[in-house]
Amino acid sequence: MIPAHTRRLATLRRALGLLSDFRFEQTRPDIFYGNLAQDTATLIDAISHDITGHSLAGKVVVDVGGGPGYFASAFRARKAQYFSVEPDVGEMAAAGIKVRGSVRGSGLDLPLLDNSCDIIYSSNVAEHLADPWRMGDEMLRVTKPGGIAILSYTIWLGPFGGHETGIWQHYVGGEFALKRYLRKHGHLPKNVFGQSLFDVSCAAGLNWAKQATDAQLVLAFPRYHPTWAWFLVRVPVLREFLVSNLVLVLRKGE
Template sequence: MNTRLFHTRRRATLRRSIQLLLDVRKEQSDPDYFYSRLAKDTCELVTALHRDTHGCGLSGTRVLDVGGGPGYFAAEFAAQGADYIGLEPDVGEMSAAGITVANSVRGDGMALPFRNNSFDVVYSSNVAEHIPHPWVMGEEMLRVCKPGGLVILSYTVWLGPFGGHETGFWAHYLGGNFARDNYTKKHGHKPKNVFGISLFDVSCSSGIRWASQTNTKVVTLFPRYHPKWAWWFVSMPVFREFFVSNLVIVLQKATPNEGR
């Protein structure tokens, strides 16, 4: 595992962590502000990882964003010179905020509608916890990634403070069904993310286990929103389930002569 990652670690500051946490408060009230800032941070993260592993930015690369949402990310990646494709299963998300993205595709992350070895970078953020078979999606991401390319899979850990999403910071610790029903009782309607339908219990350890079984290079595993001095949380069983709010898995697909 590459532990240097100079550019990636340099941006993982406490100031960034605090700002991202503050931004969450505006997700519902000002989605343009929230998602544009998240898109910028996401693009910077992917660029830094590519620079650390390939020695260059994203210019000239083909990037697939699995679950790219309404399209806030397209402009950020285009500004870096990447050929960006966003895949989204929900047509409502694709048209959110009146944004039209020509290079977006409607499709299923667990059955990607692309040929093998099509993209230099395949990225997914906060999708794995919303589908019943997240590691099937992970295998699909590896399939469409070119040899030598990067697969970056980031997801919210269930037992972390944000695992319950909009149902709150504590209710999901009493179970997903309880959190769903408690939210419904309080607000008079079901949450956007309904446990067992569009929100699932995905652990930190399951992602680490999947990554270790892919027979490809594990570049790094780290908590996305934590400062670099807290990255060691990932290495601590049990502890990581509660204190790694979002796990980032970075894989580099083997080239033909390396085997997979």
């Protein structure tokens, strides 16, 4: 498969724009998540075109870890039937956005029937789970035969692996980064290492995807990189530091 639509999106300008938005994650979530939602819907629409030959229109799309609802309008603008699953009721209500079809539930045990959605995706959730591949298996379970599961997550050894605890501190260690943040700010970060933030590697995700039952890994690329840098996913060790965010696209067997 030549992912022409997906590759066309992967420009340096887009990459720089998305990366620059990270500074707003805590202070202006409407900017950060609003822009990320538009990019996510555009990206998944491109992936759907490349793999199935069809747009998102009419497709049942499930967002695992949908948060406060910034993504709903972006997908519905593309005429998708959008549903979200979020375990934290506080996150669901954080922005005051009401989303029809928003379900409270865990990605580790999705409250959905087998083979019930055309496309399921999770963005920046796996690194917050002690067992992210259990969530990946659940995503595949609820995907229809021939459907697509997309798992995108932040690599621990990348520059954003420590999230708000710093861009270098986590290289010393997760506990060090956590304690340094606590000393500096006087309170715990939103993402606490060992509880809600874990050292998920690029290699672990690729290994899970390649060994997935009844599904084929059809595409793996760094989300925030231009096309010419996609080769980094294939380079052991280097990918752990430079990929930043890995996108795994699997298609379930028919």
